[in-house]
Ligand SMILES: O=C(O)CCC(=O)C(=O)O
């Protein structure tokens with residue numbers, strides 16, 4: 001078994017669990033240790049008794065899964081034909097209700113821009129560790145945060161994942177190295193945001209609201225857009241560790257692409273479904289916690305996780321498209337008025353929600369659960 005060098009790469013990566021200090025470094029550094037054939041015990045996700053070992057029966061088998069993640073044609077949303085538009089809005093509604101996930105096609109973002117973003121992020125993770133550590137940040141609202149696992153100060157078990165998180169709207173933040181990163185990501189973020197804004201108008205209509213209702217209530221003009229690059233190097237024991245545990249996302253809609261290496265699984269009707277992300281030029285979109293709140297629970301954020309492999313590095317790039325940090329999250333006022341329903345969630349400022357989610361453990365939908373209106377849930 002390979003020796004894990006006890007090397008402190010950066011003071012603030014030293015994490016103590018009271019009894020023994022754990023020297024925390026990127027999983028990329030770990031994975032590159034020659035002949036590493038077991039994972040360090042602090043990555044043993046399933047040794048924790050509350051994390052259930054994924055049994056075969058928890059997965060969809062063969063033909064059992066009749067339909068797959070819905071496909072939404074974005075070009076129909078921008079079509080001049082009102083019938084086409086109302087048809088796709090109905091499809092959006094179904095996809096958000098039945099799946100919470102869909103593949104977005106014909107969105108107009110060129111494959112070239114996606115590949116450039118993946119290449120530039122790969123370049124970032126391949127820089128020397130000390131260069132990346134310049135961008136280490138611990139506060140959830142820091143513009144740039146390079147790190148590992150999810151929240152090393154709180155994680156009981158570490159996740160086999162390094163990340164780069166950037167606030168890209170309302171202000172654009174990006175490392176200055178590697179050189180091409182900021183130009184590529186600025187362009188890519190803007191395009192994603194344009195698509196997200198248009199899509200959110202459709203979602204607003206799909207809830208029976210005016211097209212610009214969500215934009216007004218959640219101050220989307222100054223909406224918080226968080227870019228996340230996830231780096232999952234090969235893991236010597238992929239069945240014992242996890243890249244990201246089951247969780248839902250904050251924000252309204254998340255956009256995700258990857259480098260064509262499978263690993264994302266979503267929970268659908270109580271079972272896990274591996275997602276094929278090789279549909280050319282498609283973006284995987286999922287409902288986030290704030291859309292669940294805004295829709296008063298009609299559209300639910302869905303649990304998903306990232307599993308590992310022992311052969312190739314997987315890189316995924318996501319955008320959490322959210323309300324303004326200053327906006328108060330609550331079920332849409334008009335929705336509550338017109339449906340005569342009781343708000344199922346208590347109100348909270350998005351900034352506070354984000355802080356709550358990012359400074360705790362990443363654990364299923366625990367953060368959203370805390371907002372549920374106890375009087376009716
Ligand atoms: O890497 C993936 O496929 C999922 C990443 C993810 O769920 C996230 O960044 O929130």
Ligand SMILES: [Fe+2]
Pocket residue numbers: 247248249304
């Ligand atoms: Fe996620």
